[in-house]
Amino acid sequence: MRDFLPEEAQRMRHVENTSREIARLFGYGEIITPVIESYELLAAKSSDEIRQRMFAFNDLGGRKMALRPEFTASIARLVATKMMRKPKPSRLFCLGSLYRYDEPQFGRYREFWQIDYELIGSNKPEADAEILAITYNLMERLGIRNFYFKIGHIGILRGILSQEKVAEDQQSGIMQLLDKKRWDEALTAIQELGVSQECIATVRTVLETRGKDARKVLRDAKINVEKYESAVAAVEDLQEILELVRSSVGLEPLVEAGFARGLEYYTGMIFEVYVPEMEIALGGGGRYDKLIELFGGEPAPAVGVAQGTDRLVLAMEKQGIAAEASKKKWVTVIPVGAELRAKAFELSAMLRKAEIPAEVDVMGRTVSKALSDANKRGFTHAVIVGPEELKEGKVVLRNMKEREQRIVTIDRLTKEI
Ligand code: HAM
Numbered sequence: 001m002r003d004f005l006p007e008e009a010q011r012m013r014h015v016e017n018t019s020r021e022i023a024r025l026f027g028y029g030e031i032i033t034p035v036i037e038s039y040e041l042l043a044a045k046s047s048d049e050i051r052q053r054m055f056a057f058n059d060l061g062g063r064k065m066a067l068r069p070e071f072t073a074s075i076a077r078l079v080a081t082k083m084m085r086k087p088k089p090s091r092l093f094c095l096g097s098l099y100r101y102d103e104p105q106f107g108r109y110r111e112f113w114q115i116d117y118e119l120i121g122s123n124k125p126e127a128d129a130e131i132l133a134i135t136y137n138l139m140e141r142l143g144i145r146n147f148y149f150k151i152g153h154i155g156i157l158r159g160i161l162s163q164e165k166v167a168e169d170q171q172s173g174i175m176q177l178l179d180k181k182r183w184d185e186a187l188t189a190i191q192e193l194g195v196s197q198e199c200i201a202t203v204r205t206v207l208e209t210r211g212k213d214a215r216k217v218l219r220d221a222k223i224n225v226e227k228y229e230s231a232v233a234a235v236e237d238l239q240e241i242l243e244l245v246r247s248s249v250g251l252e253p254l255v256e257a258g259f260a261r262g263l264e265y266y267t268g269m270i271f272e273v274y275v276p277e278m279e280i281a282l283g284g285g286g287r288y289d290k291l292i293e294l295f296g297g298e299p300a301p302a303v304g305v306a307q308g309t310d311r312l313v314l315a316m317e318k319q320g321i322a323a324e325a326s327k328k329k330w331v332t333v334i335p336v337g338a339e340l341r342a343k344a345f346e347l348s349a350m351l352r353k354a355e356i357p358a359e360v361d362v363m364g365r366t367v368s369k370a371l372s373d374a375n376k377r378g379f380t381h382a383v384i385v386g387p388e389e390l391k392e393g394k395v396v397l398r399n400m401k402e403r404e405q406r407i408v409t410i411d412r413l414t415k416e417i
Pocket of ligand 1: 108111113284
C-alpha cells in the first residue's frame, strides 16, 4: 500500500475526473458502496485466487467480513436489494480503492484503485458494445496511444465443456489455468475429466484461434465448434457485438476464441485493454448474467468494466502524457511586516473569489526571502503589500517569470493578474 504525494494524487484524480466526465456523457449515475462487505458476498463467484487474497477478518459482531477486492459483487448486491423496482436498464458508475493480497510488483499493489461502469438489465449485444465504447472513449480522452483490446467470449469454452457434462466449478478451475496462460496444464486437466477426444481436439483448436482479423477468426471459430450448440451461439453473439463497436468507435480488437478471465461470474463477452509498453492489463470486464439473481434479485443480465486507475496513470507516464495541470494563475501574497497580515488575508480572499489561486505567506519571511521562495515554487505572480502603496489603495504586483514589478491599484489587481 502506498502514500500518494500531491503530484501523484493529482495524476490519479485527473484520471478519475476524466472517467467521471465519461460517465456523465454516457448517462451513468455514480454510486458509493462500502469498503467492507460480508466475506460470503465477495467470495461468491469471484475466483479461488481472489478468495485466497482477500483481507478477511471477523468483526466485533462475530461476522466474517472482508475489504472489497472489486466492485462488481457490491454493485450486484445493491441492484438486487435496492434497485429491482427501478426501470431497466440501470447505468451505474463508481470509483474507489480495492484490496487484494497480491504479490507487489510493477503495476500490482495491495491497495489499488478502479473506475467501474456497469450496465444492468440488458442481454443485448448493444449493451456489451456500449461498455466497450466507454472503455475506448476513456482511453482516447486520457490521450493514451496505441491501446488495444483483447476480446473473447467465455461461452465458447464453457459451451463446449457443459455439453461434455463438465461441472461448473471444474470449468472454473480450467478457466483460471487459461487466465494464467497455463494452456498445457488446462488441456491436461480437461483430458483428465474423461471428455471425448473430439472435445480435446476442439478445445485445442479454440485456443489457437486468434488474430486481428475479427471476422475471419470468428468464422474459423464457428466452424471449429459447430458440434457444440451453445458455443456456436457464443461466437454469433461476439460477432454481433464486434460489428456494433466496429461501426461506432472503429474498434479492431485482437480476438482470442480461447480467452478466459479469472473471475467466475462471467457468462458472455470478456475483454481486457493493453498498451504495448506494459504487459499487464489496464482494465478488464465482461458480461455476467447470473450474479444479481444469485444475490436474491430477479434475473438481471449485466455487463461491465473496471479500469485500473493506478495502471492508467502508469501508462500515461510511460507514454509521457502529462496530467492536465491547472492553467490558472498562482499568486503569493506577501505582507511587508506583521501589521499588514490582515490586509494580505483580505487581498488573497479577493483573488480567490475571482478564481485565482492565492497563498498568503505564513512564515513571517522578509520580502526578499519570500520572493526567492516564490521563485522556487513556480508562482506566476507575487503581490507585495507595503505600507506606502497601501496608503493610496495600491500594492506591488510582481510578474515572477518576467522579473518585472509595478504598482497597481487594488481594484484593478485581479484584472492585471
Ligand atoms: P479485474 O480484471 O480483476 O476485473 O480487475 C480490473 C483491473 O483492475 C485490472 O485490469 C487492473 O488494471 C486493476 N487491478 C486488479 N488488481 C490489481 C492490483 N493488485 N494492483 C493494481 N491494479 C489492479 C474486475 O475487478 C472486475 N470486477 C471487472 C468487471 C466489472 N467485470 C464486470 N464488471
